[in-house]
Amino acid sequence: MFAQQKATLVFSSSLQGLLLANSDIDVVVFTPAPAPPETTTPTRTTVFDETFEDPEREHNLRILRTLRETLHKSGLPLQSSIRLVGEANVPVLKFVEKITRIPVDVSVNNSHGMISTEIIQNWIREYPPLRPVTLLIKHYVWRAGMNDTYTGGFGSYVIVNMVVFMFKQFPTLLEGPDIYAKTFICFLRYYGTLFNYRQYGISTIDNVAFKLSQDHRVWQNPARAESVPFVVEDPTNRKRNVGKSASNAGTAIPFSL
Template sequence: LHEEIIDFYDFMSPRPEEAAMRREVVKRIETVIKDLWPTADVQIFGSFSTGLYLPTSDIDLVVFGKWERPPLQLLEQALRKHNVAEPYSIKVLDKATVPIIKLTDQETEVKVDISFNVETGVKAARFIKEYMKKYSLLPYLILVLKQFLLQRDLNEVFTGGISSYSLILMAISFLQLHPRIDARRADENLGMLLIEFFELYGRNFNYLKTGIRIKNGGAYIAKEEIMKLMTNGYRPSMLCIEDPLLPGNDVGRSSYGAMQVKQVFDYAYIVLSHAVSPLARSYPNRDSE
């Protein structure tokens, strides 16, 4: 399983051509933005900036500039005029918590989300990169888990799954609090870690009472504690992860499908632990179960 994870990672990792193609997409959109607002600053965040993206992942862009309100409609018109996006793919989500423009690039069919003046994404990407340096095994776990959730339609908050940021914080917490110190070493067995991740979040983690904290080396804390920090009487959600960059914000807040995710993690734990158990080797013909 360890070798399979490494092979999968090598196979799914972005090729230089893929990265170059995505940079071209960014450049095309940036040109349109700079055309409108020469002083605007366009930054990449999300999986494209951390390198933790699958071929199907979208590109997250944020535009910094001086506007009263995010100029979504203006940019939408400009993008249409320059034929950057597939005509029917441009959507303006101005009612969302973070208003964004969604589009699909005409040439490459890569999906792009554009937001305005939101610093959290850029900071989060920086934060994740720091932890990737600290835990060299993190990217391997993340790519496997992302693909695992993608195949089950649980990789988007609005389809009842969990966000990539939640998933990454769950993985960081798993490594931080792992009882075996060597779990953080580069030569640790990835197969073992993946099974233990599924066991923790599929079986053992108490979603009802416990929240996840990343800062200060990581901890599990009672949801009551987290509630005290929450702004405007907000109650912790089922999957409760304290935002390491914004205490009082619960990253798992909109992950309504946390229990479906728990279920598939539990199922994966059963299947994988059976597949690697010594007994499984004595029944070679039963591995199709």
């Protein structure tokens, strides 16, 4: 729907009230992608994290490359901060605004980001402690140096899914006094010592921890066969693993108290 017309929107933590002082701003540019040739049959894969189809991906990369050149000429960002991460599942152009020093991530035709933003807003209304607890965990993860998803860290969307899953597993956390403190300590203990992420994945849709070896989806990243996947099912697309970026989960978990 979004990609049928040109638009530039802010999404993710920027709209959810989950920004830290050092958080970046997520911007998505929607522009109609060229129609694929009629003779071309889109290829699909059984791998859990499907990337964009090649024509659309190349179109999005061309837009980002053009924007990168425009930014270089504009003088708006710090020149050394402009970086195109084209190998990511969703290609991103990263830069830091010169005056405010605010980091910005720009993607193209990333409708998934807008849909996930709506889901998180609904969760925040359903679980009032979700926002303050997530901010606390994000700050903890940042202080531990585990917040950059492009270097194997934990992003906001993964953290929110982990907290919501925990609320569904332990509904009594939402009762009584000291909710924030109890939830924070429970988060560290549950994911740091109790949850076996090497054997199980997380689903906020089914509200269960499912066994990876018995699931029909392919969770292992072929490019990282030596690593253990941290599987968090995306509630917007059950074939996507939003924990894929947390490739350093093996060293980051257990969380240290």
